[in-house]
Amino acid sequence: MRFRVGTKAVAVLGLVLLLTGCWGNLPVNDRILVLCMGIDPAKSPNQFTVTFQSPTPSSVTNSSQGGSTGSGGQSDVFAVKGTGQSLEAAFNQAQAKVSKDLYLGQLQVLVISNQLKPALLKRAITSLQSIGTLDKTPYIVVANGSTFKILQQISPQAKFPSLYFISLFGCVSCQTDALGMRFWQYLVRIDTRGVDPYVPVALPFSQGYSVDRVALYRGYHYVTMLDPTQTTTFGILQGLAHKVSLYVPKFHATVAFLTGPSLLTTQVVDGQIRAIFDVHLTAMLMGLDPHSETTQKVSDISQMASQILARRGVTLIRQLQHQDVDPLGIGRMLSWQHPGTFSHYPHWHEEYPKVHVIVHCVVKITDVGTTK
Amino acid sequence: MWPFSRHKAKFNAKRSTIPSHPDQPPKSQAMKLVETLKTSEETLEHLTGFDLGLLKDLVTETQTFSKRLEALGLDWASGNSSTPAKTLDEFSGNIEAAYDRLKSTVGQSPDIIIRRFFIGQRQQVPALLTFVDGLASNEMIDQDTVTLMQSFKGTTSLQLNPLIAHQIIHDSVVSVGHATVETKWSKLIIDLMGGNTIVFIQGCPEVLVLDTVNYPARAIPTPMTERAIKGPQEAFNEVILTQMNLIRRRIKSPNLHFDPVKIGQLSQTMVVVAHVEGVTNPELVMAIKRRLASIQIDTLVYSNTISESLSSSRSLFPQVRSTERADIVARDLSMGKVAIMVDNTPDVLTLPATFIDFYQTTDDYTASFWEASLERLVRLLGLFVGLLLPPLYIALSSVDPELLPTKLVITIAGSRVGIPFPPIFEVIIMWTIIEILREAAIRLPKGLSTTLGTVGAIVVGTAVVKAALVSDIMIVIITLTALGLFTSPVYEMAVPWRILFWFVILAAYFLGIYGIILALIVILAHLASMENFGVPYLSPFGPLRVRDLKDSWVRFPERNMVYRPVSLRTVSPKQRTRHPQKPMVSPQLHQAQKEHFDNEV
Numbered sequence: 001m002r003f004r005v006g007t008k009a010v011a012v013l014g015l016v017l018l019l020t021g022c023w024g025n026l027p028v029n030d031r032i033l034v035l036c037m038g039i040d041p042a043k044s045p046n047q048f049t050v051t052f053q054s055p056t057p058s059s060v061t062n063s064s065q066g067g068s069t070g071s072g073g074q075s076d077v078f079a080v081k082g083t084g085q086s087l088e089a090a091f092n093q094a095q096a097k098v099s100k101d102l103y104l105g106q107l108q109v110l111v112i113s114n115q116l117k118p119a120l121l122k123r124a125i126t127s128l129q130s131i132g133t134l135d136k137t138p139y140i141v142v143a144n145g146s147t148f149k150i151l152q153q154i155s156p157q158a159k160f161p162s163l164y165f166i167s168l169f170g171c172v173s174c175q176t177d178a179l180g181m182r183f184w185q186y187l188v189r190i191d192t193r194g195v196d197p198y199v200p201v202a203l204p205f206s207q208g209y210s211v212d213r214v215a216l217y218r219g220y221h222y223v224t225m226l227d228p229t230q231t232t233t234f235g236i237l238q239g240l241a242h243k244v245s246l247y248v249p250k251f252h253a254t255v256a257f258l259t260g261p262s263l264l265t266t267q268v269v270d271g272q273i274r275a276i277f278d279v280h281l282t283a284m285l286m287g288l289d290p291h292s293e294t295t296q297k298v299s300d301i302s303q304m305a306s307q308i309l310a311r312r313g314v315t316l317i318r319q320l321q322h323q324d325v326d327p328l329g330i331g332r333m334l335s336w337q338h339p340g341t342f343s344h345y346p347h348w349h350e351e352y353p354k355v356h357v358i359v360h361c362v363v364k365i366t367d368v369g370t371t372k
Numbered sequence: 373m374w375p376f377s378r379h380k381a382k383f384n385a386k387r388s389t390i391p392s393h394p395d396q397p398p399k400s401q402a403m404k405l406v407e408t409l410k411t412s413e414e415t416l417e418h419l420t421g422f423d424l425g426l427l428k429d430l431v432t433e434t435q436t437f438s439k440r441l442e443a444l445g446l447d448w449a450s451g452n453s454s455t456p457a458k459t460l461d462e463f464s465g466n467i468e469a470a471y472d473r474l475k476s477t478v479g480q481s482p483d484i485i486i487r488r489f490f491i492g493q494r495q496q497v498p499a500l501l502t503f504v505d506g507l508a509s510n511e512m513i514d515q516d517t518v519t520l521m522q523s524f525k526g527t528t529s530l531q532l533n534p535l536i537a538h539q540i541i542h543d544s545v546v547s548v549g550h551a552t553v554e555t556k557w558s559k560l561i562i563d564l565m566g567g568n569t570i571v572f573i574q575g576c577p578e579v580l581v582l583d584t585v586n587y588p589a590r591a592i593p594t595p596m597t598e599r600a601i602k603g604p605q606e607a608f609n610e611v612i613l614t615q616m617n618l619i620r621r622r623i624k625s626p627n628l629h630f631d632p633v634k635i636g637q638l639s640q641t642m643v644v645v646a647h648v649e650g651v652t653n654p655e656l657v658m659a660i661k662r663r664l665a666s667i668q669i670d671t672l673v674y675s676n677t678i679s680e681s682l683s684s685s686r687s688l689f690p691q692v693r694s695t696e697r698a699d700i701v702a703r704d705l706s707m708g709k710v711a712i713m714v715d716n717t718p719d720v721l722t723l724p725a726t727f728i729d730f731y732q733t734t735d736d737y738t739a740s741f742w743e744a745s746l747e748r749l750v751r752l753l754g755l756f757v758g759l760l761l762p763p764l765y766i767a768l769s770s771v772d773p774e775l776l777p778t779k780l781v782i783t784i785a786g787s788r789v790g791i792p793f794p795p796i797f798e799v800i801i802m803w804t805i806i807e808i809l810r811e812a813a814i815r816l817p818k819g820l821s822t823t824l825g826t827v828g829a830i831v832v833g834t835a836v837v838k839a840a841l842v843s844d845i846m847i848v849i850i851t852l853t854a855l856g857l858f859t860s861p862v863y864e865m866a867v868p869w870r871i872l873f874w875f876v877i878l879a880a881y882f883l884g885i886y887g888i889i890l891a892l893i894v895i896l897a898h899l900a901s902m903e904n905f906g907v908p909y910l911s912p913f914g915p916l917r918v919r920d921l922k923d924s925w926v927r928f929p930e931r932n933m934v935y936r937p938v939s940l941r942t943v944s945p946k947q948r949t950r951h952p953q954k955p956m957v958s959p960q961l962h963q964a965q966k967e968h969f970d971n972e973v
Contacts, residue, residue, distance in 0.1 A: 016890065025770050025794075025881065025882070027769060027770050027788060027795055028769045028770065028781055028784055028785045028788065029786075029788035031785075033781065033782070033785065057789060060782055060786040060789065062786070063783060063786050105773055106773060106774060106776075106778055106781055108778055133774055162778060163779070166778065
């Protein structure tokens, strides 16, 4: 009996130990912590170049001792590149260039080039999903052209690029549009019918990064990049706008801090699909002479701002329909609200441009005052 | 001058008439053997290079054995004709035989005093008195025994009724408070060794055992290992009588019972089982007594020796609470537990003990329930910090760094730059230093131990960091661990966690966070499976007893704790009245003052 119990205990222990997958025991200082990863198309067709960006050992030491950025004018990060037909091949090539283990478990930002062909992007995304140590929480960002510029750019606001983007996307109310996209959210949009992914675009400039645009994808196909005004309108229609301002030329006034939810509903009327956006924004009125301010005038400004925003919204959606990309998820909402109707359209992108879109926008001016 | 020369002569004459008993070896043969051995010794003395030590020992032992046999034979054979000694274990009434018997056995030891004297002045009755020097009170022997017996005037009655002489002496002479009668040598010797004074009276087979016990004992000390800020400051000392007194002072009810048991073939240690009748489950008392009765050992010196026998399993976790505080024992007894006192040990055992018992202190009941709850939660936090901080550090810095925030992982990586060892070796180095310092601090005198602690904490801690043997984060972690593991108010409970700490460390090293959770599940399952005397060890958490949670990791106000712990299955479950009405909630102070002044006017 004792033998049997002992055998069972050994068997269970063995199974437990074998099943863990936790044998990658290596102290964190013996690993190269990859904080950002960039994926670019390689010069050779059908290959891509992967850039792994990590903090330098001296910056890591300084960081633990409260040191400042860029000691001695040196960069706090270094990048290792690898090229191959698969992510694994590129990883192996990069690994051969460094003495320590390239560790992807702390990856914070994934930068993809908008020049990546759909097949390459799909292959990269599929490979990324199969990396065990990589969770799906890194933010995903698009680079206009090469990702290397983004990864090498130094910002005075943060020591490492990854920390800059974590701060940027982590604080929802700090940004004009809270359009940060995590890798898992991106995957959800790719795998869900009726909605297309959008990814924030990071553009390097001399003082850091500018993130005021979004790149739109149809599946893995890069479609277009919205300009800052269109991105703001897109944020309002998504209900993610926080610090949007609108200049009303007729009254020489500014409607600021436009914030509020956006409700998308779909209707099917005589076989015609309608998508209605109800946007309710609150705002502050600024730039108006306090002596000339009247209730009627504030109401007029409010109405005018509503009209401008509604018109902008409709224009943007028509453009998106024209480009056959649905980042607002009209198809997804139809599938939720009218699943029978949606199931009749095996190819949603054929129907999407025909959707009749209505934007109801109400701007409520709650306060007249100064900028916060 | 030999005081009983005439009696000795008489007894020698009488002894010569005693026929040889077949079981008794003839004296001549024994002497012959001794003589033969001596002759051999003299012969061998002339031979060089021969060790005579063994032969000399053999001669001495043979002589001693011969004398002992002679004394036994005399005592057995010289019994009174009316009440002959039935066995060798019974006293015959012959004090010369008793003298020889004592002298040839325990009397060889210098601390055993054997004294002959006469009872009475005119008509003297020979008597013999023996006691252990140092264990018995000399004042009681001199003033309350010997003086009174020597000046006794009614010795005629003793001579007329020698068989009841002990009764006369007991009733009319000695003034020792507690005196008993015994006839068997086996018990008399144990009584003697316990500090009693034994009085043999010529012709009387009954022997008086006078309680003259006066142990050299410490004064009642203050608790050293279970200190409390408020509340009583009395701890037990080594004397079991004092231990009983300290408990009796706290529970004056006649239902408090002390049941004595003797354990140890050699030590004959007095063990007392205390319980409150009408509260404690009698089945529990019986089970504990039976468990104690089954202990077959030669010597019982420490209470911990029997605590192993009183535990149901060989677990790391203590199942018997050992305490030096009298107030804790009194509280446990009133809750329905059983206390076991072992003579010569200042630690009293209370059982059955549950896990939560080891995290309850006197302060919990002398402070407000807010403070008590806070302190208990701090202890729980200390346990988690002590047990889990280094394993978490190892798991998160070596196996699962992806679970840490980026800034923290960079900080940890930065602090470990240049450290040649993996985190587990850092823990081993630091913990070894901590254990060495702890052990040294315990053994050293108090003044030195404080210095050592300071030196160890500051000098060694700084030095190992500067030498790049361990990271500075590890110093913080190990310090918190050491403090956390010792937040357990009972020392015994700190020990299992110090051992299991390594189990969790290894699990974390090999399996990361998963390993830590696995190890915790194993520990929890083990705790949940334990049971002692039918009481679940994890009670009141497993099985869940909601009513008993009022006195667990938080303490409710006393008025809410109406019932005794369910797990103890006490005979009287209630310990107080539920929400008694408070008399004179708003006393008329003003009215009383006014009346007082009016009367004065």
